[in-house]
Amino acid sequence: MEFFAKQYDIIVIGAGHAGIEAALAGARLGVSTAVFAINLDSVGNMPCNPSIGGTSKGHLVREIDALGGEMGIAADANLIQSRMLNLGKGPAVHSLRAQIDRKDYARYMKHVLETQEHLDLIQAEITDLYKKEDTWFVKTKLEAVYSAACVILATGTFLAGKIYVGDVSFESGPDGMFPAKELGVAVRALGLPIRRFKTGTPSRVNRRSIDFTKMEEQKGDADLVHFSFDPRCKIENKISCHITYTNETTKQIILDNLDRSPMYAGKIEGKGPRYCPSIEDKIVRFSEKQRHQIFIEPCGLDTEEMYLQGLSSSLPEDVQADFVHSIAGLEHAQIMRNAYAIEYDCVDPTALGASLEFLDFDGLFGAGQFNGSSGYEEAAAQGLVAGINAAHKILGKEPLILDRAGSYIGTLIDDLVTKGCTDPYRMMTSRSEYRLVLRQDNADERLTPIGYEIGLISEERYQIFLEKQAMIRAERKRIEKTSIPCTDEVNAILVSHETSPLKKGCKMIELLKRPSISYDSLAPIDTSRPNLPREVFEQVEISIKYEGYIKRQEAQIKEMRRLEKKIIPAHTDYETITGLRLEAAEKLSKIRPHNVGQASRISGVTPADISVLLIYLTKAGEEND
Numbered sequence: 001m002e003f004f005a006k007q008y009d010i011i012v013i014g015a016g017h018a019g020i021e022a023a024l025a026g027a028r029l030g031v032s033t034a035v036f037a038i039n040l041d042s043v044g045n046m047p048c049n050p051s052i053g054g055t056s057k058g059h060l061v062r063e064i065d066a067l068g069g070e071m072g073i074a075a076d077a078n079l080i081q082s083r084m085l086n087l088g089k090g091p092a093v094h095s096l097r098a099q100i101d102r103k104d105y106a107r108y109m110k111h112v113l114e115t116q117e118h119l120d121l122i123q124a125e126i127t128d129l130y131k132k133e134d135t136w137f138v139k140t141k142l143e144a145v146y147s148a149a150c151v152i153l154a155t156g157t158f159l160a161g162k163i164y165v166g167d168v169s170f171e172s173g174p175d176g177m178f179p180a181k182e183l184g185v186a187v188r189a190l191g192l193p194i195r196r197f198k199t200g201t202p203s204r205v206n207r208r209s210i211d212f213t214k215m216e217e218q219k220g221d222a223d224l225v226h227f228s229f230d231p232r233c234k235i236e237n238k239i240s241c242h243i244t245y246t247n248e249t250t251k252q253i254i255l256d257n258l259d260r261s262p263m264y265a266g267k268i269e270g271k272g273p274r275y276c277p278s279i280e281d282k283i284v285r286f287s288e289k290q291r292h293q294i295f296i297e298p299c300g301l302d303t304e305e306m307y308l309q310g311l312s313s314s315l316p317e318d319v320q321a322d323f324v325h326s327i328a329g330l331e332h333a334q335i336m337r338n339a340y341a342i343e344y345d346c347v348d349p350t351a352l353g354a355s356l357e358f359l360d361f362d363g364l365f366g367a368g369q370f371n372g373s374s375g376y377e378e379a380a381a382q383g384l385v386a387g388i389n390a391a392h393k394i395l396g397k398e399p400l401i402l403d404r405a406g407s408y409i410g411t412l413i414d415d416l417v418t419k420g421c422t423d424p425y426r427m428m429t430s431r432s433e434y435r436l437v438l439r440q441d442n443a444d445e446r447l448t449p450i451g452y453e454i455g456l457i458s459e460e461r462y463q464i465f466l467e468k469q470a471m472i473r474a475e476r477k478r479i480e481k482t483s484i485p486c487t488d489e490v491n492a493i494l495v496s497h498e499t500s501p502l503k504k505g506c507k508m509i510e511l512l513k514r515p516s517i518s519y520d521s522l523a524p525i526d527t528s529r530p531n532l533p534r535e536v537f538e539q540v541e542i543s544i545k546y547e548g549y550i551k552r553q554e555a556q557i558k559e560m561r562r563l564e565k566k567i568i569p570a571h572t573d574y575e576t577i578t579g580l581r582l583e584a585a586e587k588l589s590k591i592r593p594h595n596v597g598q599a600s601r602i603s604g605v606t607p608a609d610i611s612v613l614l615i616y617l618t619k620a621g622e623e624n625d
Contacts, residue, residue, distance in 0.1 A: 002143045002144075002145055003143065003144060003145065004144075004145050004146075004147075005144040005145060005146050006120075006146055006147075007146070007147045007148070008032045008034045008120075008146065008147070008148045009026070009031035009032045009033065009148060009149055009150065009391075009394045010022075010023075010026040010031055010032070010034070010148055010149070010150045010151070010152065010387070010390045010391065010394065011033075011034050011035075011136070011138055011146060011148040011150070011151045011152070012026070012033065012034070012035040012036070012151075012152045012387070013036050013129075013138065013151065013153050013154060013155060013183070014035075014036070014037065014153070014154035014155045014156055014158065014368070014370075015035050015036070015037035015040075015042065015044070015113065015121065015154075016042070016043075016044070016045065016154060016156040016369075016376075016379060017044070017071065017368065017376040017377075017379040017383065018154035018156070018367040018368025018369070018370070018379035018380060018382055018383030019035055019037075019152070019154035019156075019367070019368070019383060020035075020043070020044060020071075020109055020112075020113065020380070020383065021064065021069050021070060021071065021367075021380045021381075021383035021384040021387060022035075022152045022154055022365075022367055022383040022384070022386050022387035022390070023035035023113060023116075023119055023121075023387065024069070024070055024112070024113070024116060024119070025068075025069070025383075025384050025387030025388045025391060025456065026118075026119075026387045026388075026390055026391045027116050027117065027118040027119035028068070028116070028118075028455070028456055029387075029388065029391035029392075029395070029454070029455055029456070030118060030391075030395075030455075031118065031391045031394045031395065032118055033118060033119050033120070034120045034121075034122055034146060034148070035113060035119065035120070035121055035122070036122050036123075036124050036126055036138070036140075037121070037122075037123055037124075038123070038124075038125045038158060038173065038177055038180065039123060039177050039178070040110065040121070040123045041106075042173075042174075042175070042177050043106060043109055043110040043113065043121070044074075044106040044107075044108070044109030044110060045106050045174070045175060046102040046105065046106070046376065047174035047175045047201060048199070048201045049201075049297070049307060049309055050099060050100055050101075050102040050298070050300065050307055051097060051098060051099050051100055051297065052071065052097075052098055052100050052227070052376060052377065053075070053095060053096045053097040053098055053227065053377065054085065054095060054097040054377075055085055055086065055093065055095045055097075055428065055429060056093075056095060056408060056428050056429045056431070057095065057097070057375060057376075057377040057378070057427060058085070058095035058096035058097055058227075058377075058440050059095060059408045059427075059429070059438065059439075059440040059443065060377040060378065060380070060381045060408050060427060061075060061096070061227050061377055061380075062096070062227060062229070062440045062443040062444075063381065063407050063408055063409050063443045063446075064377075064380055064381055064384055064409070065227060065228045065229055065230070065443070066229060066443040066444045066446065066447035066448045066451060067384060067409075067447050067448075067450060067451040067454070067456060067457075068451040068454070068456025068457045069380065069456070070109070070112060071227075071376075071377070072227035072228040072229075073227075073228045073230070073232060074105060074108050074109055074112070075098055075100060075105070075227045075228075076226050076227050076231065076232070076233055076235055077108055077232070077233050078100050078101045078104045078105040078108055079098045079099070079100060079101075079235050080098075080099050080100065080101050080237070080238045080239050080298065080300070080301060081098065081099040081219075081220040081237045081239050081240070081241060082096065082097070082099075082220050082221060082224045082225065082235060082237065083096075083097055083098075083218075083220055083221050084096055084097075084225060085097050090436075090546075091441065091542050091546070092429065092435040092436045092438075092439055093429045093435070094439070094440060094441070095429075095440060096225055096227060096440060098227070099239065099241065099297055099298065101299075101301055101302075102299050102300055103299075103300050103302070103303070104300060104301075124140040124141065124142065124144065125141040125178065125180065125183075126138045126139070126140060126180065126183050127139055127140065127141050127182035127183055127186065128182065128183070128186045129151065129183065129186045129187065129190065130186070130190075131361075131363075134149070134362075134363075135147050135148070135149065136148050136149070136150070136151045136363055136364065138151065141182075149363055149393070149394055150364070150365065150390040150393055150394060151363065151364050152365040152366070152367055152383075152386050152387065152390055153187070153364070153365065153366050153367070153370050154366075154367045154368045154370060154379070154383055154386075155180055155183070155344075155345075155368075155369075155370045156174070156344075156368060156369045156370070156379070157173065157174050157199060157344040157369055158173040158174070158177070158178075158179055158180040158344065159179075159180050159183060159184045159187065159344050159345040159346070160179060160180065160181055160184030160185075160344060160345040161173045161174070161179035161180070161342055161343070161344045162179070162342065162343045162344070163340050163341070163342055164198075164262040164263075164267065164268055164314045164340060164341040164342070164343065165314060165315075165316065165317060165338060165339075165340045165341075166260050166261075166262065166314070166315055166316025166317065166319070167260065167262070167316065168316075169262065169267065172342070173342075174201075174342060184345050187345070187347075190361070191360075192347050192358070192361075193347060193348040194345050194346070194347060194348075195271075195345070195346060195348060195372075196270035196271070196343055196344070196345060196346075197271050197272070197343070197346050197369075197372065197423065197424050198268055198270030198271065198272045198341055198342060198343040198344070199272065199273055199276075199341070199342060199369075199374060199424060200272070200278050200312040200313065200314055200339065200340065200341040200342065201312055201339060201340060201342075202279075202307065202308040202309065202310070202311035202312045202339045203311060203313075203320055203324060203335045203336075203337060203338055203339045204299065204305040204306060204307055204308070204335070204337040205305075205306050205308065205324070205330065205333040205334060205335050205336060206304050206305070206306070206333070206334040206336055207298070207304040207305070208304060208334075209332050209333045209334040210242075210296065210306060210329055211329045211330075211332070212242055212296075212329060213329075214244065214328040214329035215242040215243060215244045215296065215328065216242060216243040216244070217241075217242055218240060218241040218242060218243055218295070219237065219240050220237030220240075221237075223534075224236065229443070229448070229465070230461050230464070238301060239298045241295055241296060241297050241298070242295070242296040242329070243293060243294065243295055243296070244294050244296065244327055244328050244329045244330065245291040245292065245293055245294060245327070245328065246279070246291050246292045246294065246323075246326075246327055247290075247291055247326065247327070247328070248290065249326040250323050250326045250327055251283050253319065253322050253323045253326060254279065254280050254315070254319075254323055255283060255284075257316070257319045258280060258284070260315060260316050260319060261280050261314060261315050262314050262341065263278065263280070263281070263314055263341065264280070264284075268314070268341060269343070270343040270344070271422060271423040271424070272341075272423065272424070273374050273423060273424040273426060274423045274424075274426075275426045275428070276312070276424075276426065278312045278313050278314060278341070279292065279310065279311050279313050280313060280314075280315060292310060293310060294308055294310040294311055295308075295309035295310060296308065296309075296329075297309050305336055305337070308324070308330075311323075311324065311339065312339060312341075313339040313341075314339070314340060314341035317338050320335065320338055320339055321335060344369070346369060346370050346371065346372050347366055347370055347371060347372065348372070348420060349366070349372045349416035349417055349420055349421065350416075350417060350418070350419075350420040350591050352366055352371065352416070352417050353417060353592070353594065354399075354413060354414065354417055354594050354598065355385070355386075355389040355399035355401060356371070356385055356386040356389060356417075357386075357389060357390075357393070357399070359592055363390075363393065365386040365389065365390055366382075366386070367379065367382040367383040367385075367386040367387075368380075368382050368383055369424070371416055372416060372420070372421045372425055373412070373416065373421070373424060373425040373426070373427075374424035374425065374426050375427070377427070378412055378425065378426070378427050381408075381409045381412060381413075382412070382413065384409075385400060385402065385409065385413060388400045388454060388456075400450070400454065401594065402450075403560075403561065403564055403597070404432065404433070404434065404560070405434050405437070405438075405557040405560055405561060406438075406446055406447070407438060407443075407446060407447060408427060408432060408438055411427075411431055411432045411438075412425075412427050412431075414601065415431060417591070418591060418593065418598050418601050418602050419601065419602070419603055433556070434556070434557055436546060436549055436550055436553050437550060437553050437554065437557065439542070441535065441538055441539060441542065442539060442542075444468070445469065445539075448461075448462065448465045468533070468535075468536065471532055471533075472536055472539050472540055475530070475532060475536055475537070475540050476540050476543070476544075478530075479507070479508040479509045479512065479540070479544075480507060480508075480509050481507070482507065482508040482509075482526070482528060483505055483506070483507060483508075484502070484505060484506055484507070484508050484511060484522075484525065485505045486502040486503065486504050486505050489524070489525060490502060490525055493521060493522070493524065493525065494511075497516045497517055497521050498516055499514050499515075499516050499517060508522065508526065509544060512541060512544045512545065513544055513545060513547075515545070518541060519537045519541055561597070563595065563596045563597035563600060563610075564596070564597035564598070565595070566595055566596040566597070566617060567594065567595050568592075568594065568596065568599065568613075568617065569620075570592065572588075572592075574588040574589045575589065577612060577616045578612075578616075579612040579615075580609055580612050580613065580616075581606070581609055583604045584604060584605045584606065584609040587603070587604045587605055588602065588605065588613075596610060596613060596614060596617070599613060
């Protein structure tokens with residue numbers, strides 16, 4: 001028998017990486033929030049790789065932290081190895097990646113939710129979702145009914161989840177959890193534009209059955225960097241990872257058994273991730289390659305499970321064993337968990353606005369893999385924004401809309417809601433046209449003032465941020481004034497770094513503009529250097545070396561924001577705008593962009609269409625005046 005259990009301001013369905021950030025943001029902004037998980041052991045689970053960060057994903061984690069989210073702090077607290085990627089390239093693509101103790105991370109996040117004021121964490125399967133007047137209702141498997149003004153769908157891969165391993169398939173969520181089958185039916189009944197995506201994960205093997213002598217050791221960095229700009233714990237490398245490779249035998253085993261792959265046999269209808277393909281997909285798509293790199297990564301300190309990064313598969317169990325055992329160092333590997341593919345329901349994200357609220361369902365928000373993205377970091381970023389905006393709706397505040405020029409989070413959301421996605425969306429640095437400005441090292445400069453204004457950054461932390469910015473400004477002024485004489489010692493340093501010697505004295509800033517000269521290079525002659533944190537010197541050096549490029553991007557950003565300021569009224573009838581092409585009118589009517597800048601990025605909308613739209617808005621504005 002149904003019974004009414006409790007009323008909340010916000011209900012979050014799902015307690016994965018998106019749901020966690022959404023629930024914490026709502027509760028920390030002072031509104032009553034409930035977050036539901038099918039199983040409390042799934043809170044903060046890492047069903048795929050035991051790592052956080054990576055190329056562009058590290059940027060997202062630092063931006064989440066700068067806004068006041070939890071992922072960066074949790075990653076630091078449970079880090080077992082850390083590396084800064086792409087150090088051989090420019091600072092725009094430097095990205096932090098860390099191996100995480102997946103069970104400790106999950107325990108940490110569950111406890112954060114349990115102890116958060118204004119937040120209830122509840123184990124229950126949500127089986128129905130409906131709206132009466134201005135209130136949303138959810139019903140659990142046990143027939144308890146809860147209500148809220150706003151609901152955030154953060155269902156991950158649980159929604160109508162189905163596992164595939166060769167010829168075997170069955171309804172399931174990740175890691176053998178129950179799927180959200182009845183909720184999948186309810187969401188479709190609402191009329192949301194649902195599609196099927198799929199993702200996968202590789203085998204886990206027992207550490208004691210691996211021959212590491214046949215592999216390359218991969219150690220962590222000597223100088224470690226925190227994800228959080230508010231470091232609360234010491235971080236250190238506690239483990240090594242290892243690298244091995246597939247070979248011709250591996251390739252042949254997979255090719256000989258492609259007919260047993262559910263993906264190639266046509267049994268999986270969901271679209272898989274383009275940038276994280278299964279091993280069978282890699283073998284077929286890159287047939288000219290002789291080998292593929294495999295990373296052997298520990299799942300934690302108190303487990304012998306090792307994750308085989310790069311060997312995601314949905315082939316049958318016996319084929320998985322054969323190709324794993326064909327790889328150097330894994331000849332006698334004991335498989336503890338088999339690889340599988342999982343198919344699930346998600347939504348067409350063009351049905352969402354930039355606030356991540358549905359255009360046609362007032363008070364309903366989407367976040368994470370439900371929105372068609374892939375990855376823990378992309379999910380957490382969306383969860384944070386959805387949680388903030390649901391709380392703002394309750395509190396009567398304007399939504400937080402992050403633009404492309406201010407953050408990777410803004411780029412991620414803008415891509416999803418304006419361009420949509422035909423396969424699971426993965427963030428990459430190449431997706432941002434402003435990546436030299438959107439570096440991971442300056443995420444606090446870009447976003448901490450916003451987090452403070454919203455109320456997710458404390459006064460204490462904000463003052464620390466202001467002190468850091470003051471140190472950066474003071475150091476910049478110091479090196480602009482510091483004179484470097486033309487001496488044998490100075491020229492010896494310059495020549496040793498393969499740059500031309502001085503013919504006369506100069507300011508220190510001129511030397512730092514040289515590509516091969518760094519702060520460390522000049523330490524012996526920089527006698528007035530203050531004792532400042534490493535990140536202060538890093539910020540100053542980058543701003544000097546790339547000053548011309550940064551100014552050019554800032555000019556582009558200024559022009560982009562000029563279009564972003566031209567708001568399009570929500571009630572605009574595009575079909576009545578004279579001169580607007582039919583295709584453009586249809587796309588604009590469907591996506592309903594918030595502003596002209598967003599409209600200009602919609603596929604099928606041309607510069608000529610934007611000119612017509614600008615003329616229309618100008619005339620409409622004059623008539624209203």
